[in-house]
Amino acid sequence: xxxxxxxxxxxxxxxxxxxxxxxxxxxxxxxxxxxxxxxxxxxxxxxxxxxxxxxxxxxxxxxxxxxxxxxxxxxxxxxxxxxxxxxxxxxxxxxxxxxxxxxxxxxxxxxxxxxxxxxxxxxxxxxxxxxxxxxxxxxxxxxxxxxxxxxxxxxxxxxxxxxxxxxxxxxxxxxxxxxxxxxxxxxxxxxxxxxxxxxxxxxxxxxxxxxxxxxxxxxxxxxxxxxxxxxxxxxxxxxxxxxxxxxxxxxxxxxxxxxxxxxxxxxxxxxxxxxxxxxxxxxxxxxxxxxxxxxxxxxx
Amino acid sequence: xxxxxxxxxxxxxxxxxxxxxxxxxxxxxxxxxxxxxxxxxxxxxxxxxxxxxxxxxxxxxxxxxxxxxxxxxxxxxxxxxxxxxxxxxxxxxxxxxxxxxxxxxxxxxxxxxxxxxxxxxxxxxxxxxxxxxxxxxxxxxxxxxxxxxxxxxxxxxxxxxxxxxxxxxxxxxxxxxxxxxxxxxxxxxxxxxxxxxxxxxxxxxxxxxxxxxxxxxxxxxxxxxxxxxxxxxxxxxxxxxxxxxxxxxxxxxxxxxxxxxxxxxxxxxxxxxxxxxxxxxxxxxxxxxxxxxxxxxxxxxxxxxxxxxxxxxxxxxxxxxxxxxxxxxxxxxxxxxxxxxxxxxxxxxxxxxxxxxxxxxxxxxxxxxxxxxxxxxxxxxxxxxxxxxxxxxxxxxxxxxxxxxxxxxxxxxxxxxxxxxxxxxxxxxxxx
Numbered sequence: 165x166x167x168x169x170x171x172x173x174x175x176x177x178x179x180x181x182x183x184x185x186x187x188x189x190x191x192x193x194x195x196x197x198x199x200x201x202x203x204x205x206x207x208x209x210x211x212x213x214x215x216x217x218x219x220x221x222x223x224x225x226x227x228x229x230x231x232x233x234x235x236x237x238x239x240x241x242x243x244x245x246x247x248x249x250x251x252x253x254x255x256x257x258x259x260x261x262x263x264x265x266x267x268x269x270x271x272x273x274x275x276x277x278x279x280x281x282x283x284x285x286x287x288x289x290x291x292x293x294x295x296x297x298x299x300x301x302x303x304x305x306x307x308x309x310x311x312x313x314x315x316x317x318x319x320x321x322x323x324x325x326x327x328x329x330x331x332x333x334x335x336x337x338x339x340x341x342x343x344x345x346x347x348x349x350x351x352x353x354x355x356x357x358x359x360x361x362x363x364x365x366x367x368x369x370x371x372x373x374x375x376x377x378x379x380x381x382x383x384x385x386x387x388x389x390x391x392x393x394x395x396x397x398x399x400x401x402x403x404x405x406x407x408x409x410x411x412x413x414x415x416x417x418x419x420x421x422x423x424x425x426x427x428x429x430x431x432x433x434x435x436x437x438x439x440x441x442x443x444x445x446x447x448x449x450x451x452x453x454x455x456x457x458x459x460x461x462x463x464x
Numbered sequence: 465x466x467x468x469x470x471x472x473x474x475x476x477x478x479x480x481x482x483x484x485x486x487x488x489x490x491x492x493x494x495x496x497x498x499x500x501x502x503x504x505x506x507x508x509x510x511x512x513x514x515x516x517x518x519x520x521x522x523x524x525x526x527x528x529x530x531x532x533x534x535x536x537x538x539x540x541x542x543x544x545x546x547x548x549x550x551x552x553x554x555x556x557x558x559x560x561x562x563x564x565x566x567x568x569x570x571x572x573x574x575x576x577x578x579x580x581x582x583x584x585x586x587x588x589x590x591x592x593x594x595x596x597x598x599x600x601x602x603x604x605x606x607x608x609x610x611x612x613x614x615x616x617x618x619x620x621x622x623x624x625x626x627x628x629x630x631x632x633x634x635x636x637x638x639x640x641x642x643x644x645x646x647x648x649x650x651x652x653x654x655x656x657x658x659x660x661x662x663x664x665x666x667x668x669x670x671x672x673x674x675x676x677x678x679x680x681x682x683x684x685x686x687x688x689x690x691x692x693x694x695x696x697x698x699x700x701x702x703x704x705x706x707x708x709x710x711x712x713x714x715x716x717x718x719x720x721x722x723x724x725x726x727x728x729x730x731x732x733x734x735x736x737x738x739x740x741x742x743x744x745x746x747x748x749x750x751x752x753x754x755x756x757x758x759x760x761x762x763x764x765x766x767x768x769x770x771x772x773x774x775x776x777x778x779x780x781x782x783x784x785x786x787x788x789x790x791x792x793x794x795x796x797x798x799x800x801x802x803x804x805x806x807x808x809x810x811x812x813x814x815x816x817x818x819x820x821x822x823x824x825x826x827x828x829x830x831x832x833x834x835x836x837x838x839x840x841x842x843x844x845x846x847x848x849x850x851x852x853x854x855x856x857x858x859x860x861x862x863x864x865x866x867x868x869x870x871x872x873x874x875x876x877x878x879x880x881x882x883x884x885x886x887x888x889x890x891x892x893x894x895x896x
Contacts, residue, residue, distance in 0.1 A: 200525065255666065264670035270528040276667050299645045302620055303475060306649065310656040314663055318531025320519055321541045322592065322599040323612035327660030329529045330668030335681040343694045359695045365502045367603050375522040386511055393509045397555075409501045418501035419758050421607050423697030423751070425690065447692050 165243055168282060172238035175278050179231035186224040193217040202379055219267065227271040230262050231278060244286060254279050269329060273317030280315045287311055340446040340454055344370050346391055350431075351438045358440070361407030361424035363394055368422075373442050377459050388440050388462040395434060402429040437464040474731055478838060479647035480771050482636035485627030487650060487766035489573065491614045494762050495591065496569040498608065504562050507597045508555030515552070519602030528668075530602050542596025543589055558594070565590045576628035577618060584619035588612065606661075608759040613653045614766075621646050636771055639838055648730070650766060655726050657760075658743075662723025677716040680709040683752045696754045705752050719746050737865040740764050772852035776803050776835040778818050779850065782826045783810035787887035792830075795850055803853035805835065829881035844870065844877035 193213055197205045205213055234254050241247050255276070263272055291304045313319050313326045320326070346358035346369060360369050376387050398408045407424060410417045441461040446454040519533030539545045553561070565587065572583040591612060598604045623642040624634040634640075665674070683705045690696045705711070722742050729739055747761040779795070781788045792806060807815050809826045821840045822831055832846035833839060841849045848864045851857045863869060880887075 259666045268526040269668040270526050273528045318528040320530040320533035323609040327664040330665040332673045332676040333678045333682050335678050365598050371522050372517050375517045394506050408503050412500050418498045422754050425695045
């Protein structure tokens with residue numbers, strides 16, 4: 165455990181640097197924006213970025229102060245038992261208070277990473293993966309892998325990942341209801357929802373749509389052409405009132421991850437389609453349409 | 465005994481070989497069903513330039529959900545790194561690859577892993593490659609990760625298989641430490657999956673956030689979205705949830721707590737049925753939010769102790785109790801496959817070998833012991849074990865495992881056992 169004190173010192177220094185940096189962070193926000201989105205921020209979005217920046221910076225400060233306190237205490241820890249106690253207290257305080265006053269999961273998970281990183285060495289040192297039979301090596305390897313996924317934020321190596329995120333659901337019934345998705349428009353103007361059942365196994369179309377709309381608008385036409393080609397390929401199934409996942413097993417097919425709506429495509433043969441669009445519609449809770457916005461469009 | 469010693473002891477707690485065969489069947493059938501219901505050839509229509517929507521790019525990095533789901537990492541684990549050497553596949557290549565995988569799943573279902581269990585490795589590699597198109601987008605994560613981890617475990621497992629068309633297999637009722645290790649590893653896969661999900665619930669959100677999960681309102685929102693034409697399916701349970709906000713906090717807390725406490729299942733395995741019931745309800749309820757975790761929902765079936773459906777059991781009953789005799793006579797009639805070996809307690813001297821393990825206290829009620837198994841059950845649990853081989857009573861079997869039913873059942877059974885002579889007695893020595 166001799167290494168724990170230098171580790172605590174290093175993390176304390178990192179926490180203090182984070183705290184000091186937070187006072188200058190606003191100047192770097194446009195650079196961070198460019199790094200994330202790949203494009204320069206437009207002047208009209210600056211106010212929004214400043215607002216976001218204030219929240220972001222406050223959270224960095226909260227976490228770095230909490231982190232500084234934690235690692236100051238860690239300087240006085242003498243053995244593994246005391247360290248484990250500190251981890252438990254740190255997580256409890258975090259769960260009860262810090263997670264409540266901060267919003268972004270990334271900072272919370274980084275704190276967890278700093279706090280629990282020594283566990284990786286402690287566990288490795290304890291088992292050393294020697295003098296063990298085959299089964300125990302596999303078991304300890306699996307447990308070690310689980311620990312790595314527990315500690316490293318957002319680690320994703322299929323078929324392993326670090327767990328579905330914690331979330332809250334607060335619904336304001338005064339806010340409009342958003343419906344976003346791909347729609348096919350026939351030559352006579354009638355439109356129909358392009359269900360995710362068509363692209364199955366691709367399930368989360370909206371996530372992909374938003375990714376290309378926000379980050380690669382230059383590739384939107386290609387994306388819509390891809391959807392178009394899938395529709396043409398699968399139409400023989402769709403016109404029979406089935407989705408492609410039901411070709412072999414019919415109604416007994418393996419369900420889609422997000423059950424799909426029933427849409428009748430029999431009167432929407434590919435030859436009758438004029439365009440394919442990604443549309444955002446807004447409704448009131450009484451189901452009245454407020455407005456709709458075309459986010460992307462392509463002639464068929 | 466410290467926790468590590470207990471862990472090591474539990475790790476090798478003997479389990480029947482039937483578990484290996486049954487879990488193999490469940491997992492391979494889930495995968496076969498899934499692949500027969502999916503068309504991965506559509507990725508051949510996708511221009512390679514569009515294959516950039518990786519999980520690490522599409523999710524908000526501030527949520528840190530799959531923040532490290534970038535191309536190099538995901539491609540490494542899904543074998544998509546091969547595209548650095550080979551061109552992106554065409555529709556035909558993917559179609560035949562999927563067909564090959566389906567054929568492998570069928571062959572393996574009947575004949576097992578084959579030489580060095582390589583069939584499982586092939587299924588894993590080809591399966592991960594095809595699923596990789598979806599995994600890269602951060603989808604199907606909670607749907608199929610457990611089955612794929614189990615395929616890998618079946619490859620790693622060095623013991624013999626069961627329920628295959630080959631003479632090179634072990635008897636399903638063979639209990640061994642090696643089979644017990646396999647059972648423990650499967651349990652650890654489930655525990656790892658759920659516990660990691662639970663741990664994020666104390667890191668990403670606070671205790672107070674546990675009370676901010678407006679499920680009933682979200683379900684109502686789902687209903688309205690369907691009404692205005694969103695891409696969601698109707699589901700009858702929504703009507704049961706809408707307006708019942710009182711369920712939000714206890715429901716959420718129950719699931720999060722179970723996620724966090726699930727490691728205890730490794731040590732207290734008799735609660736597997738309890739955990740199964742809670743997750744069954746949870747995954748079914750998630751359909752109200754238009755989410756269905758079919759793969760994981762069905763993966764729980766691996767814990768069904770199938771050997772109980774056919775393994776013979778010894779039933780010891782109180783020969784002085786006429787009520788017990790009547791009950792046993794009814795049970796014998798329902799034992800259509802002749803699985804019971806019924807022993808009257810007055811004749812126990814004749815069955816010393818069979819009665820090994822019995823504590824000698826008939827006042828606890830009837831005693832049921834699986835032949836060739838490590839099961840040794842008394843009272844309500846003994847009765848429940850009997851139901852496994854009585855097909856006409858299978859309908860009540862799941863009910864006997866619903867939380868609280870066993871607790872109440874044990875108390876009621878204990879009362880009946882204590883007062884059994886009130887319902888009739890065959891002996892002069894009975895107190896009435």
